[in-house]
Amino acid sequence: MTETYRIGDLARLTDTKVVTIRYYESIGLMPEPERSAANYRVYAKAHLDRLRFVRRCRDLGFSLEQVADLAALSSDRQQSCHDVDSLTRMHLAEVEAKIADLNALAAELRNIGAQCKGGTTISNCRILEALDRSRKPA
Amino acid sequence: MTETYRIGDLARLTDTKVVTIRYYESIGLMPEPERSAANYRVYAKAHLDRLRFVRRCRDLGFSLEQVADLAALSSDRQQSCHDVDSLTRMHLAEVEAKIADLNALAAELRNIGAQCKGGTTISNCRILEALDRSRKPA
DNA sequence: CTACGGCCTATAGAAACTATAGGGTCAAGC
DNA sequence: GCTTGACCCTATAGTTTCTATAGGCCGTAG
Numbered sequence: 001m002t003e004t005y006r007i008g009d010l011a012r013l014t015d016t017k018v019v020t021i022r023y024y025e026s027i028g029l030m031p032e033p034e035r036s037a038a039n040y041r042v043y044a045k046a047h048l049d050r051l052r053f054v055r056r057c058r059d060l061g062f063s064l065e066q067v068a069d070l071a072a073l074s075s076d077r078q079q080s081c082h083d084v085d086s087l088t089r090m091h092l093a094e095v096e097a098k099i100a101d102l103n104a105l106a107a108e109l110r111n112i113g114a115q116c117k118g119g120t121t122i123s124n125c126r127i128l129e130a131l132d133r134s135r136k137p138a
Numbered sequence: 139m140t141e142t143y144r145i146g147d148l149a150r151l152t153d154t155k156v157v158t159i160r161y162y163e164s165i166g167l168m169p170e171p172e173r174s175a176a177n178y179r180v181y182a183k184a185h186l187d188r189l190r191f192v193r194r195c196r197d198l199g200f201s202l203e204q205v206a207d208l209a210a211l212s213s214d215r216q217q218s219c220h221d222v223d224s225l226t227r228m229h230l231a232e233v234e235a236k237i238a239d240l241n242a243l244a245a246e247l248r249n250i251g252a253q254c255k256g257g258t259t260i261s262n263c264r265i266l267e268a269l270d271r272s273r274k275p276a
Numbered sequence: 277c278t279a280c281g282g283c284c285t286a287t288a289g290a291a292a293c294t295a296t297a298g299g300g301t302c303a304a305g306c
Numbered sequence: 307g308c309t310t311g312a313c314c315c316t317a318t319a320g321t322t323t324c325t326a327t328a329g330g331c332c333g334t335a336g
Contacts, residue, residue: 092247
């Protein structure tokens with residue numbers, strides 16, 4: 001009576017490739033499911049939930065290792081909320097740092113692009129010179 | 139008389155690991171240098187310049203393939219500036235998209251973090267519930 | 277009964293390196 | 307003269323997060 005899923009179902013429901021689900025199992029991020037007579041993986045709702053959790057964390061940019069940590073924490077409901085919070089905070093700090101870097105990078109790329117106004121051949125285009133700071137001006 | 143460098147010198151001068159320089163050589167991104175009697179790599183100034191160019195492009199977030207393209211373009215000075223410009227533009231678009239994604243992610247993480255105010259144990263901490271949208275409230 | 281989609285395992289590849297093993301070279305110090 | 311240590315060499319495997327491929331079984335619809 002309990003509804004079950006095959007690996008393809010899980011893949012469709014969570015927008016994950018079949019091979020990726022098997023990969024998660026191989027690294028222990030997904031528990032090993034039951035098998036049918038034909039050796040097919042047979043999943044229960046709990047597996048679906050777990051996979052959704054994993055995928056959502058990945059979308060949020062957590063590494064697989066961090067996801068595993070988060071999942072372990074979540075299974076120990078007596079444990080302090082603090083660990084989960086600090087993991088989230090650390091990750092937020094990483095994300096913010098990356099944004100800052102990328103903003104600086106974008107500014108530089110826009111600047112480099114602006115140098116192209118003049119020439120049409122490489123020899124009088126400034127982009128490469130801008131990319132290569134060590135090159136002396138012609 | 140012309141000054142030469144050993145691989146460790148290049149590494150220090152460009153803040154690159156020695157193995158990484160050899161890796162660049164193995165994939166054809168750095169030309170094969172001369173060898174000393176003891177089979178040590180002996181680099182000239184041109185190699186140093188080339189490596190600086192590669193590293194700077196990498197810092198700007200270009201992939202190794204893009205760096206190779208850029209370098210090829212730069213060696214053909216008759217070629218149109220347009221190619222270099224469009225590569226840079228495409229890359230800028232990618233970077234801007236990534237920034238937008240990360241901003242959305244940071245907002246979500248801040249939101250999740252804010253949920254932790256209340257409880258001190260997992261069972262009344264909201265972070266995991268926020269991470270796992272499919273979990274029903276207890 | 278054969279074709280087709282879905283499932284299985286196992287291995288290799290992609291990107292951009294990093295790490296390790298096992299060994300040669302060279303200058304300085306005892 | 308010999309050892310120590312820093313540096314160099316090649317070759318291979320590991321990292322992360324998957325994706326792709328090969329070769330083959332299962333189950334159903336026509």
